[in-house]
Amino acid sequence: MWYAKNVPNGERVARVLCGVVxxxxxxxxxxxxxAWLGAASAAGLTMSGLLGFCPACAMVGRKLPGSGR
Known part of the structure; x- marks a missing residue:
């Protein structure tokens, strides 16, 4: 993939659950x-959990420990 995952697994689960709720x-x-605007913003949170990549975290330089990048 062209991006490096920057969200740990526990946080990914929390993001998906919070997004669905x-x-x-x-x-x-x-x-x-x-309602549609609120659901669209929740979809962004859910997608960052499913993909394991958060653009905002990448902008501030967040990396997973041991990712080698």
Missing amino acids: SAGAAFALLSGPW
């Missing part, structure tokens, strides 16, 4: 375009 809460508590 946030998307569900957005649809349950908000209405109209606000």
Whole structure:
């Protein structure tokens, strides 16, 4: 892959769970375009957990220990 994983496994699980819960809460508590906007932002959190790469963490130079990069 063209990116190096920079999110540890425990945090990846937490990001996916928080993203799914946030998307569900957005649809349950908000209405109209606000629900879709909330769900889209939660999708970004979920995707960073699934891929193991966080662009914001990469910008500040976060690397996993022992990644060799």
